[in-house]
Amino acid sequence: MKCPLHWVCSLDRILFSLLHPEFKEAFSLFDKDGDGTITTKELGTVMRSLGQNPTEAELQDMINEVDADGNGTIDFPEFLTMMARKMKDTDKFVQMMTAK
Numbered sequence: 001m002k003c004p005l006h007w008v009c010s011l012d013r014i015l016f017s018l019l020h021p022e023f024k025e026a027f028s029l030f031d032k033d034g035d036g037t038i039t040t041k042e043l044g045t046v047m048r049s050l051g052q053n054p055t056e057a058e059l060q061d062m063i064n065e066v067d068a069d070g071n072g073t074i075d076f077p078e079f080l081t082m083m084a085r086k087m088k089d090t091d092k093f094v095q096m097m098t099a100k
Helices: 005-019 022-030 040-049 056-066 077-097
Strands: none
Touching: 022 040, 022 077, 040 056, 056 077
């Protein structure tokens, strides 16, 4: 029996969250007010604390990239999606740099 694609995506997110519990802690660092979502303001605060200076438009673009439900914020499953993409991008970069 073949399962629907959204089941696979959901399972990936569950496994990812279980295998990487530190992402929950990282999410809480972004989610300053503890409401379960990351806003552009919260994202900007963290980015600036890391020495970055993104514009409001750049912050909104970052959120829009993973905002699956279109509510203008990032919830924890969307945060996991973002982290998985970043990890995949890093893996591709490492593979490219080590390829002979």
